[in-house]
Amino acid sequence: xxxxxxxxxxxxxxxxxxxxxxxxxxxxxxxxxxxxxxxxxxxxxxxxxxxxxxxxxxxxxxxxxxxxxxxxxxxxxxxxxxxxxxxxxxxxxxxxxxxxxxxxxxxxxxxxxxxxxxxxxxxxxxxxxxxxxxxxxxxxxxxxxxxxxxxxxxxxxxxxxxxxxxxxxxxxxxxxxxxxxxxxxxxxxxxxxxxxxxxxxxx
Amino acid sequence: xxxxxxxxxxxxxxxxxxxxxxxxxxxxxxxxxxxxxxxxxxxxxxxxxxxxxxxxxxxxxxxxxxxxxxxxxxxxxxxxxxxxxxxxxxxxxxxxxxxxxxxxxxxx
Numbered sequence: 528x529x530x531x532x533x534x535x536x537x538x539x540x541x542x543x544x545x546x547x548x549x550x551x552x553x554x555x556x557x558x559x560x561x562x563x564x565x566x567x568x569x570x571x572x573x574x575x576x577x578x579x580x581x582x583x584x585x586x587x588x589x590x591x592x593x594x595x596x597x598x599x600x601x602x603x604x605x606x607x608x609x610x611x612x613x614x615x616x617x618x619x620x621x622x623x624x625x626x627x628x629x630x631x632x633x634x635x636x637x638x639x640x641x642x643x644x645x646x647x648x649x650x651x652x653x654x655x656x657x658x659x660x661x662x663x664x665x666x667x668x669x670x671x672x673x674x675x676x677x678x679x680x681x682x683x684x685x686x687x688x689x690x691x692x693x694x695x696x697x698x699x700x701x702x703x704x705x706x707x708x709x710x711x712x713x714x715x716x717x718x719x720x721x722x723x724x725x726x727x728x729x730x
Numbered sequence: 731x732x733x734x735x736x737x738x739x740x741x742x743x744x745x746x747x748x749x750x751x752x753x754x755x756x757x758x759x760x761x762x763x764x765x766x767x768x769x770x771x772x773x774x775x776x777x778x779x780x781x782x783x784x785x786x787x788x789x790x791x792x793x794x795x796x797x798x799x800x801x802x803x804x805x806x807x808x809x810x811x812x813x814x815x816x817x818x819x820x821x822x823x824x825x826x827x828x829x830x831x832x833x834x835x836x837x838x
Contacts, residue, residue: 631817638820641827703813 592715628711632704639700643693650689654681742766764833768826775822782815 539547563574571579593601602618609617654660659681663674746762790808794801 631821634824635813635817635820638817638824642820642823645827699809699813703810706810 592712628707632707636700636704639696643689643696647685647689647693650681650685654678654685758836760833761836764829768829768834771822771829772826775819779815779819783812786811786815 537547538544559574559578563578567575652658654677656664659674659677661674662670663678665674743763743766746766749762786808790804790811794804797804
């Protein structure tokens with residue numbers, strides 16, 4: 528693991544690196560908030576303007592998903608249009624479904640990419656210095672013929688077919704990830720829009 | 731005939747049991763069964779995934795032949811459907827990898 532260890536900017540003795548980085552992020556955010564809130568003006572300029580825009584974007588996003596009332600009406604929509612005795616069961620199923628979505632996205636991406644890596648590792652094992660090319664270089668005549676031909680065929684197959692296949696899989700999985708994320712967010716937003724329409728109709 | 735096929739296939743599981751019991755097998759009971767489970771599980775998942783994706787592509791091609799103007803949208807929906815069906819086989823691949831590399835290595 529030494530080969531992939533990144534030396535940090537500075538290291539506090541006895542404290543893990545990720546804790547140090549988190550404290551650094553906390554100090555930066557607190558400093559930004561302090562600088563932005565010193566001379567508060569009604570018409571914001573500069574840092575105050577920027578922070579207000581960011582804050583409003585977060586609030587608008589949460590408003591879109593959960594509706595202006597808040598958390599509890601959003602959770603009540605989990606139960607769905609079923610008779611009252613079934614509502615607890617539907618609630619549990621919806622919770623599990625919502626928790627399974629990031630898990631499924633993660634496992635899908637991991638399985639596709641690592642599957643390609645394992646296939647490539649097996650090909651290299653068959654072909655490398657322990658396999659065909661090692662046999663070709665070992666000096667025996669059948670080894671040279673079979674190992675040479677097999678090595679060339681394997682290299683052509685790998686570079687010509689497996690690498691484009693891995694690139695295609697990576698592109699496809701990125702597309703699927705983005706598409707599913709958009710679908711999940713759209714499914715969560717339409718609850719609050721439907722709710723807002725009902726309230727607008729009442730008032 | 732189908733029942734005899736299934737029973738014959740399950741009889742494969744008797745081999746590691748007999749081998750381990752013959753040598754007075756102490757440790758390493760899980761490793762052969764884990765490897766067999768990974769292999770058979772992945773085979774079943776890949777086969778059924780192939781059937782499902784075949785039906786999806788067949789319906790998509792039928793629809794595209796029926797209405798060539800909507801071919802681009804049908805193709806997009808087909809790609810999304812194929813990736814979602816394939817993800818079920820990928821879940822099985824992850825479980826098979828866990829079985830192979832965590833339980834399939836005999837430390838004895």
